[in-house]
Amino acid sequence: MMHAPPDLTLTIALIAGSGVAAQWLAWRLRWPSIVLMMGAGLLLGPVFALISGAPLLDPEASFGGYLRPMIALAVGVILFEGGITLNFRELRGVSKPVWRLVLLGVPLNGILATLALHYVAGLALDLSAMIGALLTVTGPTVVLPLLRQAKLPPRIASVLKWEGIVNDPIGALAAVFVFEAVRQTALGQDWAGAAGALAFGAVIGAGLGIAFGFGLSRAFRRGWVPEQMKAPLVLASVLVCFSSAEALAHETGLVAVTVFGLVVANSRLASIEEMRRFKEGIASILVASVFVVLAAGLTPSALAELNWRHAAFVVVLILIARPLGIFLATLNSGLNLRETAFVGLIGPRGVVAAATAGHLAAELVEAGREDAAILAPLVFATVFASVVGCGFAVTPLARLFGLSQSGPERLLIVGANPWSLGLAGVLKKIEVPHTVADTSWRRLRAARLDGHDVYYGEVLSEAAEWRLEPSRFSALIAASANDAYNALVCIDYAPELGRSRVYQLSAHEGLDEGERGEDDPRSIAFTARGRTLIRRGRGYDGLARDWWRGWRFRTTRLTEEYPLSRYLEDLDENADLVLARQPNGTLILLGPGREPPEAPGSVIVSFAPPRDGQAESGEPAGPARQ
Structure with a gap:
């Protein structure tokens, strides 16, 4: 017991240091940063375990029951940082495609992903529906770096950014709805009441986000908060908002913090830029740490369960299911065929999908669904393949479709x-x-x-x-x-x-x-x-x-x-x-x-x-x- 604190201190330093080092190396090499962050986690976790018999970084053993709440809070801060970048003025000229991607894209992509999981990957239909809903989200943690990398026109950049941030909590909530149905059924209980309570909790979560957003904006406008306290107060408010919503219904914290960020972003606060930069710095560290932790948490035995059918599913999802869903959702939305094809092929899955899948799969296994053990490595493989593919293909695809603004330095x-x-x-x-x-x-x-x-x-x-x-x-x-x-x-x-x-x-x-x-x-x-x-x-x-x-x-x-x-x-x-x-x-x-x-x-x-x-x-x- 005397050695636990130094080990935990070393673990935290290893997570933060490797994550930030991966981001810096990605910047130097001009590679997608998340690829190297995942690679760092795999090297410190399962790869090191294969070589030496034990992982150098084992988050589950180091943090125990605190690991999931820590990841959940980090994801909440990341989503708020994404929401605070969404100004409704950007919707001029792209509001129709964005609404189509939210209202039609999520269900269409969810259905197509569910069919691919069931018929290609061979998962049970209920598990396919849960993970299919989760894999509809792209995520700001992976989309925003790609936008900076590819230098896309404002129109397409806004569509991808809004889709990634707005759909993130929606897809997670849909997955949790199905999860509650599966878990309650496995436990022999009625799931309809649990789903209704979750829907009510989502509404309450959105209400909390609005209340926190208007309250914070009013306090800043009235001068009730000194300048040096604004950034720390925002961070503390995000944590309180997320935790309050989670206490009402599981996973509704994602909705609450996203709405919170949207309200603040559109409140015309004089200090909004300082808050954005502060939150961007924190979110950068948290994104790096979360990806390293999730990758390191995979075991060699779990990765060995993946087979050719799972690989085929990843290919079908990236190259067929998402492009088809985006095409159907954006018909007559104002996007031309080249723009639609580009948006359909650029769909990297992010930290919310990976973190939520790991959390839900563990609870289903505890409830007696042994076949749910494959969910975490499968979703992680999907995230990794989509991030690597999109990270290296975004610039060539933008040039192929005539959408790139890159070239000589401007x-x-x-x-x-x-x-x-x-x-x-x-x-x-x-x-x-x-x-x-x-x-x-x-x-x-x-x-x-x-x-x-x-x-x-x-x-x-x-x-x-x-x-x-x-x-x-x-x-x-x-x-x-x-x-x-x-x-x-x-x-x-x-x-x-x-x-x-x-x-x-x-x-x-x-x-x-x-x-x-x-x-x-x-x-x-x-x-x-x-x-x-x-x-x-x-x-x-x-x-x-x-x-x-x-x-x-x-x-x-x-x-x-x-x-x-x-x-x-x-x-x-x-x-x-x-x-x-x-x-x-x-x-x-x-x-x-x-x-x-x-x-x-x-x-x-x-x-x-x-x-x-x-x-x-x-x-x-x-x-x-x-």
């Missing part, structure tokens, strides 16, 4: 002025996708006439979140005349693009390269700014002044015969290095500590004074120049 330029429009012109010339955003239709006129992609509106508004789609861009340049506004834009987009990919012009015109302008008490702190573009001391005023003096942007392609060293020798000593495009399309925005690439084929963009004998357009001469 740059967002905030602020339309002669200097930034000159930069946009040279980006167009070297085939770098870009968008120029400004609140003035007049300032955007030149960009529109030159054929640039433009966004008219405030990039900090709520509308920009779904109309501009920040996930389309790999980097941002804030180039307006207002340094404080540039800093605000960079800070707002940093969580979406990454702190290392938001840039703004220096605010300290005329300072030497070695001086630290951020020490000026009148300046904005460097922690509240984007990264400096070009160099310190090269601010908007100086760039605008030089533009009117005849300075222009130039592009130079490096070759084996014309390397970087020679280019730097030929470069005008007053010229500014702005950015570089590598041969693979990756953009490098240059500035303090960021040197140009040396690889042949790289294109370097500079801002330099006109040369003698050259046109004012700044078109460079020589075979290495474009």
Whole structure:
């Protein structure tokens, strides 16, 4: 007994550490993160058990009876985090397909999955109905990372996101309805009363979610909660809401927290973004931990029970049942055939399906249904296959159906002025996708006439979140005349693009390269700014002044015969290095500590004074120049 606390501490550290490490490795390799999280759990659990005789990570032995409540609470927080991203404004233009997927897609997919389980996998009809209902859900934990990975158009991204989050509790509730029928029948009791109580509990759960959502929103608007307490209060409220609903009826907590998140997301709270980022960080750790725990909890003997019929069912479910169900559900919904086919093939099952199946299967086995033991490994295999398949197929499928917005990295330029429009012109010339955003239709006129992609509106508004789609861009340049506004834009987009990919012009015109302008008490702190573009001391005023003096942007392609060293020798000593495009399309925005690439084929963009004998357009001469 004296060794239990250190073992439990090590177990918790192993779960969190391996889960987060899997997410980081997935980011580095550009793989679906859930694939590596599942792989980490399998390695620490059944694979290690096969090699050494005992698993390195055994959640059931470590946590005992606390394991299921812990997973249930984690799933509740994950669903709330998904619900808080659902703003009803996103339903403009996609509300009909979403309602079809909810009202028709769930029953159709449930029926088709049930038939496949019964006739292909060979499960009893009642167990097939229970798991069939559960496998209708896709889940936000797997859908949202795929949306960021594939860079889909806003229309299709909204459809998949809403389907994943809204259907999650509906599918789980449907599975629990069937579960109650099966369990009560196995126990020789009447199940009709239990199903009625569950329906009543679902209504109460939704009511609790609405009450918690309106109560929290009112408290925030009235100023009853200090800023530093808002995020912790939200987390505590989610746990209380989930637990209260679960006390009324089993699994209705999923409904309660999803409705809770929906109400908060559409309450127009000023601090909603801070809450989203806080919840996203927590949900990321919880998703990693839950998947590692579920994978590690499988035993080699349970996995050995899977046979070819189970594998055939997984193939039929992914390639036939779901696409057919989505096609029937979305007829005349506004989706074209390519969009329908893509949505039908992208249906990864998530943490709710895996966690709920493991929980329900264990209770059925205890009630005497020995044939229910196969449910957990079968659902896990389905989750794993669907996540792996969709994770690696989403980008190629999006390109195949003409729905992908990927390709060369896209740059967002905030602020339309002669200097930034000159930069946009040279980006167009070297085939770098870009968008120029400004609140003035007049300032955007030149960009529109030159054929640039433009966004008219405030990039900090709520509308920009779904109309501009920040996930389309790999980097941002804030180039307006207002340094404080540039800093605000960079800070707002940093969580979406990454702190290392938001840039703004220096605010300290005329300072030497070695001086630290951020020490000026009148300046904005460097922690509240984007990264400096070009160099310190090269601010908007100086760039605008030089533009009117005849300075222009130039592009130079490096070759084996014309390397970087020679280019730097030929470069005008007053010229500014702005950015570089590598041969693979990756953009490098240059500035303090960021040197140009040396690889042949790289294109370097500079801002330099006109040369003698050259046109004012700044078109460079020589075979290495474009």
